[in-house]
Amino acid sequence: MPAVPIAGTPEQPLYRRVADRVAGLIDAGTLRAGDRVPSVRRLSRQLEVSVSTVVEAYRLLEDRGMVEARPQSGFYVRPAALRDALEPRRSSTQATATVPEIDDFATRVMKEVTEHWEGVSFGSATPNATFLPVTKLNRLMSRVVRLRPDTSASYDTLAGYAKLRTLIARRSLDAGCALEPDDVITTAGAQQALAVCLRAVTKPGDLVAIETPTYHGLLEVLQALHLNALEIATDPREGICLVELEKALDKRKVAAVALIPSYHNPLGHCMSDDDRSQLVKMITERKIPLIEDDVYGELPHEGRRPRACKAFDEEGYVMLCSSFSKTIAPGYRVGWAVPGRFREAVERQKFRLSISVATPTQMAIAEFLADGGFDRHIRRLRRNYRDLSYRYAYTILDAFPKGTRVSRPSGGHVLWVEMPEQIDSTRLYDEASNEKIRFVPGPLFSATDRYRNFLRINTAKPFSDEIERALQTLGKLASKHR
């Protein structure tokens, strides 16, 4: 352990920086499975921090599943280290365009994983209420409906609640965008943003290029709009293969490209600035709109949020879609689109689908953004999601059959799990349901017949013995497939 003193920052408290230092040694292989980590006293002297700080740091590593305490002996590196684990493999580009077929199985799964039930659900990618600022939000909701009773009960304008659009525009500076309030149109969540943006720039039968795997809700929108999907090879670290995307754009008539560049669902990667810049140049030259799903953009596991593709967009071909469903309150159904040059058409489609967005929920979220609590809240959320991501990944590696690969997301709150080939996640889904456990099976993330041995796990739920047992049960059930 190099004897370099470290200090905390508002972004990272001191014990977290200590923990990350030790985690780095484990990840790099300097400390290996079964090794004893430096004693509390020794590390406290080396790093010039208090004993209690080191204890807190080790507790955190224990929470993440990286070390385990042995009575009377200290902390040891756990056997299943993420470093040793393999990540899911890069996917391949699909040869032909496909109409996403949402079959009865997918329909049933989506219905079941969104139900309220008494079992353990790793299903929909939803933050648990314990992570949401519900008390504050409720206070603000009560206040806005009292102070502006008529406004809150009346139809909002087509574009959306003005104060909220102003605050969204202001916050988008963090994503490298310089927006006016009028560039923003609010929507009933990001799902509606995707639907209206895609609808504004396509017609039935058109072809849309997407990552593979990708968010099943996007495939459902494509299906609902009678669009064809072209799946492009995607790497769980780097994102979509731009070479193959460019080939596809040159070979076929593609009406739109729809990607999740920031903490991709389900892969977890984040596109680099260089790739974003190159991507935006590529679509702008060809005048093809890029739908950028940015719902996880505010949720890096470390450091600042990435720049959006929208930040590189000079000609208005990028249509950014996002929401507060992963950060403030999914139940409020408040999202937005920044549709660039397609603004008029998007506003029109929004009117057609639902006239306007609910007013009181927009007002409450605007107050939450204005009130200044958002940044603190989001910092806490990022740390929580980071820790949970480790914790779930370690547990899965421990519990699942040998050969299982787990994604290493750099943000967001889902894990993409590639199991050995003989394991059928659709069969596993029903077996797990019988044990009161749910997840989303891999095939739902593709318009073709892929990812049968994959599954997605939502990690935005406090870790507990119940969660651990459920993951162990899943692993056991999977082991029986052959």
Next chain:
Amino acid sequence: MPAVPIAGTPEQPLYRRVADRVAGLIDAGTLRAGDRVPSVRRLSRQLEVSVSTVVEAYRLLEDRGMVEARPQSGFYVRPAALRDALEPRRSSTQATATVPEIDDFATRVMKEVTEHWEGVSFGSATPNATFLPVTKLNRLMSRVVRLRPDTSASYDTLAGYAKLRTLIARRSLDAGCALEPDDVITTAGAQQALAVCLRAVTKPGDLVAIETPTYHGLLEVLQALHLNALEIATDPREGICLVELEKALDKRKVAAVALIPSYHNPLGHCMSDDDRSQLVKMITERKIPLIEDDVYGELPHEGRRPRACKAFDEEGYVMLCSSFSKTIAPGYRVGWAVPGRFREAVERQKFRLSISVATPTQMAIAEFLADGGFDRHIRRLRRNYRDLSYRYAYTILDAFPKGTRVSRPSGGHVLWVEMPEQIDSTRLYDEASNEKIRFVPGPLFSATDRYRNFLRINTAKPFSDEIERALQTLGKLASKHR
């Protein structure tokens, strides 16, 4: 005046029943324009009610624009009696199917009439906030988010908030329907209900039979879904011509029928039970879904609400769509669908368009329904809308060029105005905008080039000198067209 004593009911206070008795005499022509109505004392003796009741009754007739007080002399029947006025003519069936073209003009109008602005708007069919139970609703909203913080912030289920669905099912008894909570799916307003129901039973290019004129928002949904419209002759008293509808269904492949049988927008008629029964039989025999837009169903001007077509539906081919936007709070965006045999598909489409409906707004409306205030509120609303409908109609007949015809809605809160043929409501729209007055021009209510000399006036706004002046200005501007 027959000397029959009358009594009040919870539904109609005494003075209103007195007023309606006199209004009946005017409507029937027994009392004519310029006639003096019976003196207060005389009527009080004849009907065995107090003097103050008669005074209140005459004030109400004055508010409706039916009588006018002349100093020292009593009340007189006003010149422009609705009885003498003609109603808009029956429309005709369109020969060929049309893709509704929403042109730039229509786009601009819809944007402008939904803006918040400082002028007088007769534009969107929205209840003014003074008619909404905002104070009570806000109190309930504050309570639900406080009592159930986690639920209110979290995703609702696909089908919708269970308590609300139960209460909707219960209330639907008034419309003659016996529903289970699971028959109901909540939506982001009736507009989303229309969109998901139509989408569930059609594919691009399909043909949908509709009334003409019809709600422009329905035409927009058809256009968004790439559906063709077939406009069927509709009478402003009787509703759609069932003979012509049947001919069309036999001649063409019609994928769905989409009607507004209760207090049609913009015509105001209400289909009879016999017609509803015949209609449901007609579509059921042919296995063609009927989308029934019932948003005004709770707003009869007299008596009980009509039975819905859904009440006659034994095989599940009727898809009822409604909302609380005309009765409780448009800004809450809470509506519902009762999709009969197409339930699964509708739920699916709802997920695709916006995952779920906002939770806190559904909870607040459920509390409002449960709390027992809804019936009282709706009784008051019906009376207000009835009075306003008269008042606006009289004023329009006074102010508009000779030959103007005004609809006589039996419920709801819009008037359909047919002006002499030389008057161009699209030109009038721009002229009126310059005078800070807005309305929806007739052509927006058809998929073909019709109703150029028509306009729709929303009457759900307290009558005032400003409103009166605005209607007079509209009339003057119209008079200049030749």
